[in-house]
Structures are given as structure tokens and as C-alpha cells.
Amino acid sequence: MREAGYGLLLAIQFLTRLPVPVESPWTAATSRWAVRCYPLVGLLLGAVLAGVYLLLQERLPTPLLALVLLSLWVALSGGLHLDGLMDVADALGSNAPLEKRWAIMKDPQVGSFAILALLFLLAWKAMLLWALLEARVSPVLLALVPALGRLGAVALLVLAPAARSEGLAWHWKQHLDRRDLLLALVPPALLLGWLPGWPLLLVALPVFLLTYGAAMIRAFKGINGDIVGAAIEGGELWLLLIAWSWWSFATG
Template identity: 25%
Template sequence: MKALILMIQFMTRFPIPITVEFTATHFVQGMKWMPLVGMLAALPGALIFFLADTCLSRETAALFSVIMLITVTGGLHLDGIADTADGLFSYRSRERMLEIMRDSTLGTNGVIALVLTIFLKFVLLSQITGQGALFAVIATPILGRTALTWHSACARYARDVRGIGDYVNQMGLSQALAATALSFALLLLLLALFGVSANLVPAVAMLLLLPPIALATGFAQYLKYRLGGITGDTIGASIELAEILSFFIITLVWRYIL
């Protein structure tokens, strides 16, 4: 339970008045809870979406829910994708790219990545038909944080400094598999609650689950080549990229399969 509380405190802005020591043990154990943390982070956005979609319009609901999802995380992952874009698209040496990513100043590439990420989420969510949009608001944070565990398990930390890298380097396949199992269970439950036919639920859950994992894993391998490993920023970027991909896949699934 301490590991779960730590992950909620670390990954969201929910005010939980419980002090949990930030240790490698709690951090690594908490990784298996990432999909649940994602679902909890999604609930305020889902409520906002439901109310706005009922009273206003689908576009307004999509905009408000995307804003709420950002608010709940404090923009933590958006900062990651912006810094990652600034570093990778600078096309400098490995050491210089890592310096750029650590710099708090936001560059042109970071601004572009930030705007495109928010815009793509809004557009894709607006296009999802029926109850699929509300499902997407809840499911994409689950899938994004599942992808995070694979991104972290597939590569070592790029910087040779103490800190979060010490914890990330202890991540392994067992934590990623545990998170994937939990994510699969949550997706099965959500799909059933949203009225998907029982004979389609397992196949659709796998269809939603595998692409974000493949993306996060492939991204980690690419970063090993470019940077020598992953960083806290690329972990955040993997979440955002996986969520965009998940929105796109849910759009297709709800339109052509369900």
C-alpha cells in the first residue's frame, strides 16, 4: 500500500496527507501499480467529460477533459516530451543533448511538441464516437502508464549520476509484466462496463494494450542509440506518445470494430 500511495503522490497532484519515504524499494514496487494510478488520475477528467458532453458539446467535453488530465498530473509528462524534443531535435552530441534536456528553458522544438501533443489529443478525442470517447478518457492514462513500465524496464538510465536513475535502473521485466497484467484486468472491466460484447472483450483489450507497449519499448531502444539510455524526461515522453497512440487506436476500434 505504501508503494501505491507513493506512486499516486509522485505521479499526480492528489493531496494525500500521508508521508511515505521515497526509497528504491517503494519506487520499484510501485511500478506495478502504475495502471491503477493512471485510472485514478483519469477519473476527474472523465467526470468533466461526462458533464460537458451531456450539457454542452463533444468538442467542449474533449477540451475540458484534456485540460483536467493535464491539471491532475501538473503537466509533468508534458514537460518530459517538451524537453525530450528539445534534446533529440537539436542533433548535437549525446552529452549536449542531455544538457539541453536538463535545461529548464523551453526551446522551439519543445514548444512544437507540447502544442502538437495537446492538439492531437483534443482532435482525436473529439472524433471518437458514442461512449468510446468517455472510455478513452479513462483508458488512455492506464495504457500510457503501462507503457512507462516497459520503457523503464528496457533501458538503463542515460546519466551517470545518483538520483532517480538509481531507482529506474532497478526496474525489470517482472514489474512491467505485473503492470501489464493489472492493465489488462482494468481494460477487461472497463470494456465490459461500456457494453462491449463479452466475446470481443479479451481481443479488444489486447489490441489496445500491445501497441503502446511496442511504442514505448521501441522508443527506449532508439534512445539507447541516441542518448545511451533513458531519462526522466523520456519516461514522461513515453507516456504522452503512448496516450496519443491509444487515442488513435480507440478511435479506429470504436468506429470499425465495436
């Protein structure tokens, strides 16, 4: 179980800005456990969001509370996945040949497509959070969405081909198989039953992953770290949209 503990710490170090005072070794076993713990780390982030929601829902106006939750959401992850989203948006927006798209994705400079993608994603997330808070959404949803978004990242790492034999995503993939995806599913599955309309989310996530994965394979011939990071952001937004659709119908 030591490898599992180190793997969890590695996942926290990689996916969040939470301080981890213990140095964890990178081995085949610990890296595999780290990927398995992605959704568990998502649940940890989501639990913080849910706790803040419960603490402040009677103290702040709904728009301000939505902005506080979104700001905390970004801060806890350090904007890591937003960076991937911006890189992918710049590469896709260029309409350049494949090798040029790869060069654009690696370029540290930010282009106009990256800025537009960032602005629209944050605006949509803020508005959907606002709408869900107005509908008195269950705090379980706030805990589950980050977990399911990171479960999507695990699914891509396990099932989608790596675009190149380099980079962090390729190194993660070397020790993964479908059993790791099943283990990663356990933490969010334990919480799903507490959320009204949970089967809809469970169907919505594969729909997003199949569509997004096919588009990335077509555009880049596979995945890399930026593409996986963008999948987390896109998956979270998609799940918020589906949850709002269901909540509006159920409470309407």
C-alpha cells in the same frame, strides 16, 4: 502490505497533483511498489476523466467537452510528463552531439522545438478526444489510456538501460526486475476485457515502446526521467489514435 500502501502514496505524489497528507518513506521496497502502482494511478486519473465524461456528455457540446477533459488530464498530472516531452524535443531538434543534447535537456529554458512539440501533441489529443466523443466511445477507454501509458513507463524503466548513473529514472531502476512489470500489468488487465477492441490496444502499446525505446537508445544511449515522461505522453497519444482508428472502423 505497509510498503505497498506507502508505494501507492509515493506514486500518487510523484505522478499527480492530488494532495497526499501522509509522508511516505523512500526505501527500496516503497520505491519498487511505487513503480508497480504507476498504472493503478493512471486508472485513478482515468476514472476521474471517465466520470466527468459521463457527467457532462449531455450537458456540453462535444468540442467543449473534449477541451474540458484534456484540460483536466493535464491539470491532474501537473504537466509533469509534458515537461519531459518538451525537454526531449529540444534535445532531439538541436541535432547536436550527444553531450550537447544532454546539456540542452537539462536546460530550464524552453526552445522552439519544445513549444512545437507541446502544441502539436495537445492539438492531436484534443482532436482525437473530440472524434472519440463524437463516436460515443466507451468511458472505459478514458480510464484505460492513462493506465496503459504509465504501464509503458514501467516497461521502459524495467527493460531499457539507463543512459547515465544519475537522476530519478536511474534510482527507480535500481530495485526493479521483470516481476515488477508483471505486477504493474494487473490493474489495467482487469479492465481491458470491458473495452471493445482491447486486443488492438494491447498490441499497439508494445509496438510504440519498441519503436520509441530503440529511437531513444540510439539518440541518448539509454533513458532518463524526461524520456520516460515523454513516453507517457507519446504512448497516450498513440493509443488514442489506435482507438479512434478502430472505433471509426467498427462504427463506420
